[in-house]
Amino acid sequence: MYLKSVELIGFKSFGKKSMLEFTTPITAIVGPNGSGKSNTAEAFRFVLGEQSIKSLRGKRGEDLIWGGSTEVSRANRATVRAVFDNSKRLLDIDFDEVAIERTVYRDGTNEYMINGSKVRLKDIIALLAGANIGFSGHHIISQGEADRIISASSRERRQMIEDALGLRVYQNKKEESLKKLEHTEENKVQVEALRRENTPHLRFLERQVKKIEKARVLREDLVAKYHEYLFFEEQYLKNEKKMLDNLRNEPTARLKETEQRIMEVRSELEHTKKGDKESEELLALNQSLDQLRNQKNEYIRSIGRIEGQITFEERRLEEEKRKSMEEEGRPVPYKHAKSFLEDLAYIIGDAPEREDPSIRELQKVLKNAKKILTRFIDQYVVKKVEYTPDLSTLEDLQKEKEKVNKQAQEVSARIEKTEQSIQAMKEAIEKEKDDSRDLERELFALMNTQTQLKATLSTLESREVTLRRDEDEFKHEIGEGVVLIGRAVQEYKDYSAGEESVSLREREEQLKCHRELEKMKIRLEELGGAATEEILTEYREVRERDEFLEGELNDLDQSAERLQGLISDLDHELSEKFKQGLEEISAQFNEFFVLMFGGGGARLTVVNEQVRKRKDELLETEGEDEEETALGVDVEVSLPKKRIQSLMMLSGGERALTSIALIFAMSQVNPPPFLILDETDAALDEANSKRYGDMIENLSKKSQLILITHNRDTMSRANILYGITMGADGVSRILSVKFDDAVAVAK
Ligand code: ATP
Secondary structure, rough: OEEEEEEEEEEEEOOOOOEEOOOOOOEEEEOOOOOOOHHHHHHHEEEEEEEOOOOHHHOOOHHEEEOOOOOOOOOOEEEEEEEOOOOOOOOOOOOOOEEEEEEEOOOOOEEEOOOOOEHHHHHHHHHOOOOOOOOOOOOOOOOOOOOOHHHOOOOHHHHHHHHHOOOOHHHHHHHHHHHHHHHHHHHHHHHHHHHHHHHHHHHHHHHHHHHHHHHHHHHHHHHHHHHHHHHHHHHHHHHHHHHHHHHHHHHHHHHHHHHHHHHHHHHHHHHHHHHEEEEEEOOHHHHHHHHHHHHHHHHHHHHHHHHHHHHHHHHHHHHHHHHHHOOOOOEEHHHHHHHHHHHHOOOOOOOOOOOOOHHHHHHHHHHHHHHHHHHHHHHHHHOOOOOOOOOOHHHHHHHHHHHHHHHHHHHHHHHHHHHHHHHHHHHHHHHHHHHHHHHHHHHHHHHHHHHHHHHHHHHHHHHHOOOHHHHHHHHHHHHHHHHHHHHHHHHHHHOOOOOOOOOOOOHHHHHHHHHHHHHHHHHHHHHHHOOHHHHHHHHHHHHHHHHHHHHHOOOHHHHHHHHHHHHHHHHHHHOOOOOHHHHHHHHHHHHHHHHOOOOOEEEEEEEEEEEEHHHHOOOOOOOOOOOOEEEEEEEEEOOOOOOOOOOOOOHHHHHHHHHHHHHHHHHHHHOOOOOEEOOOOOOOOOEEEEEEHHHHHHOOOOOEEEEEOOHHHHHHHOOOEEEEOOOOOOOOOEOOHHHHHHEEEEE
């Protein structure tokens, strides 16, 4: 026995606390019409969790509460308490006795309890389902409900059979899983939406982070490039400076010298101006030379005149002498002879020897003549003259001649001197002119040199300007580098030139290096460097969120997969158990049917019922297949000696019998702990009542039976009979009755 008792307090007509105890396999509840028997059956359904007030014959929860009568005032709540024996752990809860209690209040609220602890409805349902007990279904057959199993649609019938087979647990589990799956899918959609929402921002940040990473690498490269550039640039600048200093030294010194020399030459050239003065002197000298020459000519003419006078005087004297000689035989004075000889000798002369023989011969003759003449004069010419001429005039003339001669000689000397002076002066002037020309030439050369030197220096200067600009640029570059990437830029001095062991490199290569540096700076600027930390932090957060959502999605996918697996397992199990159970029920049904009708046959068949109706209810559900079908169960019967095609053609009694056969078959295959049958036997004739009674006895071996009945035969099978009466106060009362009393009460 599982069901121990049921207690009703204020439930419907039970205005006073009443208790039914079930200590035997079959309990019958009897009583007149309207006494409250069906209310007890409803009390079971109520306490087991029935939610349809309508099926409890009410409109609102309030209708289930004792409404009061003239004698007994109305109740504020209705409570039903069912007590189960759980020593066999029929219910999955660790108590030997389990009391399930439900109370409804006038405001319609409900309260559920298990062993005095408040619980939720679903806890009760779950607990009972595990024991094949439910508020509706196969084990509580309400009044007039017996043929519901026949009149129901094949799909509803299938559900009833599933319930009877205890598949509700699986169904519940499946539904729960489906709900969970649905919930999971909803969550997935939500999480996907959140992730989608997050994605553009994440992508944006990813790009930013890539940029930042790129910028970081670029900065490192840039630092290296800076070091390379600055290292070589510094070497270049130092070298260039040194070189320019060296290069400038020599031309600077030379320029100085040249300019010094130019000054000197200029001043020397100034002095050559005195040449003009010398020219004037030369002119004066020339004039005095002319005068001297005139003077000399004067003297020479004087001498000539004097000599003419002397000659005249001499001739006069000779004439005088000749005259004297002619008078005395005219001897030739020796002096004359000698003079004669000298003249002759002079004419003969000592002419040089000639090669020509005839001239030599002539010369020989002339020499001999000279010899003879010389001897003659020495022998015969008188050496002494007696004649004494007056020589005073001649002597005066000679003296005068001498005097003039002397004067002439003096003038000649002076002329000679003057000529020498003129010559010297001319030479001096000439020399000065030459000197000046040389100086001018030198000056010209010097100025040329000066120009060249200046040009050289100016070239150097422009190189210096360039150098200074390069130096400024160098400093500027460091400053800019520090601003752009920090102090690391300044550590270029440790730059290892690597392969390039020399610290100088081709300028062209260095300029190329600078161009690369510039390009890198531009690239870095393009990448932008603001708010790096913030972006990285934000990226981390957004990525974590994305990863979290991804994890969530994975979890959801996994649980969806798990649920789908579970659902398909449950489907499989359901279909297997259903198939097997249905076969058993069908066989049992046939057996009971044959028993009831004394022949014929019945069976259950599985049909595919189209679910168009259900589909209409779920119009919002998109994409569902129009032709979708669900399994249903049909009942096929064949009555003995009758040809019937449909259940519709059965009589009321036949329908009742068929229903009972099916209900009993269901209970037989999977016996519920208890079975409540409210006037299921109402339509049976006597013969069938007996068969019904037999079947009940048979069923009671497996299930506890509570039968509400007016049927005498049924009553006779019960071990305990409860009579329900209703007095003038309208309150239903329960009393234990004897069979004979019961038969009387039932009437
Ligand atoms: P029958 O044999 O004709 O089926 P029954 O014994 O099954 O009758 P019930 O249907 O159980 O009778 O009881 C119906 C009675 O219960 C009615 O008299 C009705 O007035 C009474 N009743 C139903 N609800 C309430 C209520 N809330 N308060 C008081 N009485 C109620």
